[in-house]
Amino acid sequence: MKKVIFLACIGILFTGNTRVTGANPDTSVRQEAQTYLDEYTDEYQSLYYASSKAEWEANTHIVPGDPTNAKRVQETNEALSRFTGSAENIRTAQKFLKKKEQITPLQVNQFERILYIAANNPQTVEELVKKRIAAEAAQNENLYGYDFTIGGESVSANDIDEILTEETDLDKRLETWQTSKEVGAVLKDGLVNLRNLRNQTVQALGYDDYFTYQVSDYGMTRQEMTDLMRQMNRELYPLYREIHTFARYELAEKYGVEEVPEMLPAHWLPNRWGQDWASMVEVEGMDLDAALKKKNPEWFPKQAERFYVSLGFEPLPQSFWELSSLYPLPEDADYKKNNHASAWHLNLDDDVRCLQSVVPNSRWYETTHHELGHIYYFIAYSNPEVPLLLREGANRAYHEAVGSLMGLAAMQKPFLDEVGVLPKSAETDEMQALLKEALNYVVFIPWSAGVMTEFENDLYAENLSKDAFNARWWELKREYQGIVPPEPRGEEYCDAASKTHINNDAAQYYDYAMSYLILFQLHDHISRNILNQDPHSVNYYGSKEVGDFLKDILEPGATKDWRKVLRETTGQGLSAKPMVRYFDPLMEYLHKQNEGRTYTLPPLEG
Ligand code: X8Z
Ligand code: ZN
Numbered sequence: 001m002k003k004v005i006f007l008a009c010i011g012i013l014f015t016g017n018t019r020v021t022g023a024n025p026d027t028s029v030r031q032e033a034q035t036y037l038d039e040y041t042d043e044y045q046s047l048y049y050a051s052s053k054a055e056w057e058a059n060t061h062i063v064p065g066d067p068t069n070a071k072r073v074q075e076t077n078e079a080l081s082r083f084t085g086s087a088e089n090i091r092t093a094q095k096f097l098k099k100k101e102q103i104t105p106l107q108v109n110q111f112e113r114i115l116y117i118a119a120n121n122p123q124t125v126e127e128l129v130k131k132r133i134a135a136e137a138a139q140n141e142n143l144y145g146y147d148f149t150i151g152g153e154s155v156s157a158n159d160i161d162e163i164l165t166e167e168t169d170l171d172k173r174l175e176t177w178q179t180s181k182e183v184g185a186v187l188k189d190g191l192v193n194l195r196n197l198r199n200q201t202v203q204a205l206g207y208d209d210y211f212t213y214q215v216s217d218y219g220m221t222r223q224e225m226t227d228l229m230r231q232m233n234r235e236l237y238p239l240y241r242e243i244h245t246f247a248r249y250e251l252a253e254k255y256g257v258e259e260v261p262e263m264l265p266a267h268w269l270p271n272r273w274g275q276d277w278a279s280m281v282e283v284e285g286m287d288l289d290a291a292l293k294k295k296n297p298e299w300f301p302k303q304a305e306r307f308y309v310s311l312g313f314e315p316l317p318q319s320f321w322e323l324s325s326l327y328p329l330p331e332d333a334d335y336k337k338n339n340h341a342s343a344w345h346l347n348l349d350d351d352v353r354c355l356q357s358v359v360p361n362s363r364w365y366e367t368t369h370h371e372l373g374h375i376y377y378f379i380a381y382s383n384p385e386v387p388l389l390l391r392e393g394a395n396r397a398y399h400e401a402v403g404s405l406m407g408l409a410a411m412q413k414p415f416l417d418e419v420g421v422l423p424k425s426a427e428t429d430e431m432q433a434l435l436k437e438a439l440n441y442v443v444f445i446p447w448s449a450g451v452m453t454e455f456e457n458d459l460y461a462e463n464l465s466k467d468a469f470n471a472r473w474w475e476l477k478r479e480y481q482g483i484v485p486p487e488p489r490g491e492e493y494c495d496a497a498s499k500t501h502i503n504n505d506a507a508q509y510y511d512y513a514m515s516y517l518i519l520f521q522l523h524d525h526i527s528r529n530i531l532n533q534d535p536h537s538v539n540y541y542g543s544k545e546v547g548d549f550l551k552d553i554l555e556p557g558a559t560k561d562w563r564k565v566l567r568e569t570t571g572q573g574l575s576a577k578p579m580v581r582y583f584d585p586l587m588e589y590l591h592k593q594n595e596g597r598t599y600t601l602p603p604l605e606g
Helices: 007-016 025-060 067-084 087-097 105-118 123-144 157-166 170-203 210-216 222-254 288-293 299-310 318-323 362-381 396-411 413-418 430-461 466-481 500-504 510-530 544-554 562-570 577-593
Strands: 342-345 352-355
Touching: 025 067, 025 087, 025 105, 025 123, 025 342, 025 352, 067 105, 067 123, 087 105, 087 123, 123 170, 123 500, 157 170, 170 210, 170 430, 170 466, 170 500, 210 222, 210 430, 222 430, 222 510, 222 577, 288 362, 299 362, 299 396, 318 352, 342 362, 352 362, 362 396, 362 544, 396 413, 396 430, 396 510, 396 544, 396 562, 430 466, 430 500, 430 510, 430 577, 510 544, 510 562, 510 577, 544 562
Parallel strands: none
Antiparallel strands: 342 352
């Protein structure tokens, strides 16, 4: 692992590479560009850090109604926006990009980054940007300051998830599901306002809408991204259709309902959004939840760290442990925190932290591996070769893929045996294990590539009417996931807004869908070509070769084109084939299980 650089060194390091060596005009343009980039970077880092620290406070210490956090977030984000969106910085970046051939490719990348960041906050629409910053902060506070109650008692998001995982009484499930959606109604006006503000700010620098702006980070058009997502859905659809049929019958039996419903009622599923159904199946000999319940919450991040260290990564810095917020707040706390997991790179250098609410279960076991993937990515590209402005993933999906890959690896039987989570044991039914994985990874695709992506595309790019938010949401849920609401959900609700990302990670959810393609491409390559093991039953633990392979991907950050990274590491372009192939054995199995059952999702057309 390379040593992270100190803030004060950045300028020196970057100018050091580009000293003027003669009267060559190209070199002097390069030198001029570098001087500008160094100054920009210094200022950017300091403003970015101040803003991240304010955001961190606002997400870990939420006191509804107390304006302290909002004020600090507003001030620091405004300062950052004023700088990144300043007319002068935009002009300068454009000026250097006109002389592309006279500057280095790395400098070109940085100027493009400066323009990309600027487009989110152009000075020409300063008032809009200010309004958006205030609206974003208020939305987040309303989302995470919200007090969920069941029967008059406050419940946490973890409590809700546990009920939806374990409860078999349908009335209780319904009440819990309804509770989980109430926050959406509170957030509806805020979402309408944010949609308009997000669109208007990026339109000032020439983007059609906010969705198009976010997609452009991949070097793709909106059409290309929605086409890719639709194709991905088509490729996984035949298997999803089998899973959907299977789930309808299995759940009807579990809940003692005689008439199997045509579509899955949302409150039947073990997740608030129906995005992960893994807990529907218990694999004999692999009762992970039972084993994990015995662990302390502190064991989870430590175990995930051990896995990364076993591959040759460094232990996490002490500051990570001191500054992160890893566990739920005590019940008597007089403030709240963001209950969704996230990883933070606060100064784009050595201040890395996680925000989680770990309780001992398999979902948090996997999530902790996911979050540490982000953290190790941050640490890996915080090296002198990577300019601060390019300290990002090869693309955003890569950032999501790494930790999810480690999450997948950490759930496989040989791994669990090795790290002592399960007793070296009993035979397990491999088909059941694969089914459980499909209930997580395959089920996620119609949700991410379908519902979330199509909804946000409509919301931002098609200007979806606010009178149709909920109607469209449930139309998409039905079409892609085959899920229906337990009762009519009118426009007084806004069920989409009960999902974190709709509010504070807008127009980016296709990242996760694409990350699954990359994840299975990487996993396939690692299993077959590095470890020579069956991808269904593989153990990465302790393999320095796997660690080196991952470091080659992580360390360059965004200095390399993501398509090139994929080709260089797996020998392939982006493809759903490895994912489809991984789950192939299930098709036949489920088809047999579903014999005599009625399929209610239509067969694939064409
Ligand atoms: O939001 C996340 C991570 C943080 S980046 C916990 N995920 C998505 C979600 O929860 O909806 C991981 C999988 C999908
Ligand atoms: Zn993530």
